[in-house]
Amino acid sequence: MVIILFAEFIRDGHPIADIESYLNDEDLELFRTTSDDDLVHVWGTSVDGTWRNVERNDIALVYHDGAFVARGQVLQLRHDPDLAEYLWRENVEHGRWNEESPWEYMTFLTDIEEVDVDIEEFNELVGYDKTYRPQGFTRVADKRLNQLSGEESVETAIADLTDAGERVHPVDDEDDGPTPDLADQLQAASTDGDAHEEFEKLVAKAFSRLGCAADWIEGGGDTDVEIRSPEHVVVEVKARGNGRVNSLEVTNVDKHRRQRGADHAIVVAPGFAPKVIDNAETTELTTIAVDDLVELLDRRDEYAVPPEEILALLTRSGAFQDDRLDLLDEYIQDRIDAGETLLAVI
Structure with a gap:
């Protein structure tokens, strides 16, 4: 999580077109894809030690005059003295630009929301002394975040504090019932227009059952499920009363992928x-129907298929259909044959 001193240009943003010449193609595409208003929101610092400990998807809290007034999420980090000078040399108050200590270590934010949180509420949450006040670009120590009592995740704790942003719920299916029950629940929820949230939870549980480390992401305009390992993947969940998705907002899905x-x-x-x-293969994402997800659950349950093998098939662009299940079945049969050969030798 990152605490940043408040500045109007964080909230107001800068036109992407104005800084295009300073950006490489990758960053330019990232900012264009994730921005709803063709603006970037950025903060610069001269303190590289703290900055190098910041990571993408860290929560950013913007501080001003005894309170946090905005929150966002770290989208990208960039060391760029030339861009910093262009943005701030002529546009900062009180002559604060310092040629010897420029704000060249830059943090780009996304999902900016205004909030109103008194500093003492934050201090109590993370265990700071009640008189604590941020003195510049600061990152809250991991040990403090790891000690948040009664919270499933840092994101949920901050969302409860700020009443903004998503709540992240790590999934643990150890106490769940057998796979057939989960399959029935998935199929029922997928066509219930009033059970979208339940469907999201069940999909997160399904990927956990497949051996992935998965989180259900509640609220906001974010993705629905995030797989953290064995690969980093976002999952969008679409319940439909008519039983099928007739069109897909690919741009929005890709925006969520890039933000994460x-x-x-x-x-x-x-x-x-x-x-x-x-059109699935041209969209650089994978579509999978619930029935095929259930087929994967059955194979995982019966043959203990490693999650790496399942994700290798799921992260190939295009529609997950019978041909990919056939590939998985061939992998399973090869393992069975190898085991039988080994037993025969023994």
């Missing part, structure tokens, strides 16, 4: 219209 810094995106739904399946 994930390598791939998967869309789960009860089914997909033929045109969505036809």
Whole structure:
């Protein structure tokens, strides 16, 4: 989590077009894809030690005059003296620009929301002394965040404090019932228009059952499920009363993937219209119907298929269909044959 002194240009942003010449193609595409208003929100510091401990997806809290007034999420980090000089040399108050100590270590933010949180409430949450006041660019120590009592995640604790942002719920399926029960629940929720949130939870549980480290992400305009390992993947969940998705907002899915810094995106739904399946390979994401997800659960349950093998098939762009299940079945049969050969030798 990052605490940043408040500045109007964080909230107001800068036009992407104005800084395009300073950006490489990758960052330019990232900012364009994730911005709703063609603006970037950025803070610069001269303190590189603290800055190098910041990571993408860290929560950023913006401080001003005894309170936190905005929150966001770290989108990208960039060391760029030239861009810093362009942005701030002529646009800071009280002549604070210092040629010897420029704000060249830059943190770009996304999902900026205004909040109103008294500093003492924050101090109590993380265990700071009640008189604590931020003195510049600061990162809250991991040991303090790890000691948040009664909270599932740092994101949930901050969301409860600020009444903004998403709540992240790590999934643990150890106490759940057998796979057939989960399969029935998935299929029922996928076509219930009033059970979208329940469907999201069940999909997160399904990926956990497949051996992945998965979180259900509640609220906000974020993705629905995040897989943290064995690969970093976001999952969009689409419940449909008519049993299929007829069109897909690919741009929005890709925006969520880029905001999370994930390598791939998967869309789960009860089914997909033929045109969505036809277009899936060109969208650089994977679509999978609930029935096929259930097939994967069955194979994992019966043959203990490693999650790496499952994710290798799920992170290939296009529609997950019978041909990919056939590949998985061939892998399973090869393992069975190898085991039988080994037993025969023994």
